[in-house]
Amino acid sequence: MRKYLLPLIGSLLLLNACSEEPAAPAATNNQAASNTQSVSSSAAPANPTTRVKVVAAVYPPFVIRNKQGSAEGFDIDILNEIAKLEGFEMDIFPQSSWEGALESLDNASKDLVVAAVTLTPERAEKYLPTKSYVSSPNSIVVPKNSSITQEADLKGKVVGVGQRAAFLKEKEKDPNYANVKFQTFETPYLALRAALSKEVDAVVGQKLYLQHVLQNTPDAEQNVRFIDLNTNNPNKVMMSRKGNEELVNQINSGLDKIKQNGTYNRIYIKWFGNAPEK
Known part of the structure; x- marks a missing residue:
């Protein structure tokens, strides 16, 4: 196993160097402007003086920050198509981490957060969600030769999760997880890397995210297994703040x-490789 593991870790380190972003320094006004994407609609906006300010937190393949510093990905393509149809314009603010994304709604500096946001009861009470635009249930990922074959086998194990995982808050209070030790990582990618190097026994995260990482990591996909979980709420939303009913209605309509019209399926296949399950 060791002779296969070392090349695999090397591949993961190479991917990490290419895809993981360092925390950006505090931007000046000019720097902030240069990192902002302006998106204009081909339709006349209902209120031409209003531009929707969107926080796009990096979470591949939903939100990816390209070499130019702009945001792209499944969520961005979906939102761009909706904006064209509904006639609103946007300024997109990509950021490297989830930290502070929802807080930007609290202080009203931004209007919308995108990044495969899980709708929890706490978030539903505090913010204004759109309808679900994609389903991404949680899954367990383990090395192929692991003895873990079901959720119950996690007892007594060390499980890696991303620090933004709603799953973590849900299961920390679950008595069935009393003997599970959770280890948090800045991103699920880093948790996955830890599992492949045997630092943790398993990883739990959004299936579409983990599949994307593995598909873009040489030799990794063939060395792991997926175990599906019964997720309370696999549906992901975009999040706005209370009082933004007009914007949320436009997004839902779009x-x-x-x-x-088939645009959604085309975008889904572009980013996930197959049509969405019905």
């Missing part, structure tokens, strides 16, 4: 339209 989402219905792109599902009806």
Whole structure:
């Protein structure tokens, strides 16, 4: 196993060097402007003086920050198509981490957060979610030769999770997880790397995210197994703040339209390789 593990870790380290971003220094006004994407609609906006300020927290393949510093990904493509149909314009602010994303709604500096946000009861009470635009249930990922074959086998194990995982808050209070030791990582990618190097026994995260990472990591996908979990809420939303009903209604309306005209399926296949399950 050791002779296969060392090349695999090397590949993961190479990917990490390419895809993991260091924390950005505090931006000046000019720097902030240069990192902002302005998106104009081909339709006349309902209120031409209003631009929607969008926080796009990096979470591949939903939000990816490209070499130019701009945001792209599944969420960005979906939102761009909705904006065209609904006639609003956007300024997109990509950021490297989840930290502070929802807080930007609290202080009203931003209007919308995108990054495969899980709708928890606490978030539903505090913020204003759109309807679900994608389903991404949680899954367990383990090395192929692991003795873990089901959720119950996690007892007594060390499980890696991303620090933003809603799953973590949910299971920390679950008596069935009393003997599970959670180890948090800045991103699920780093948790996955820890599992492959045997630092943790398993990783739990959003399946679409983990699949994307593995598909872009040489030799990694063939060395792990997925174990699906019964997730309370696999549906992901975009999040706005209370009082932004007009914006949320526009997004919901546009989402219905792109599902009806085939645009949604085209974007889904582009980023996930297959059509969404019905």
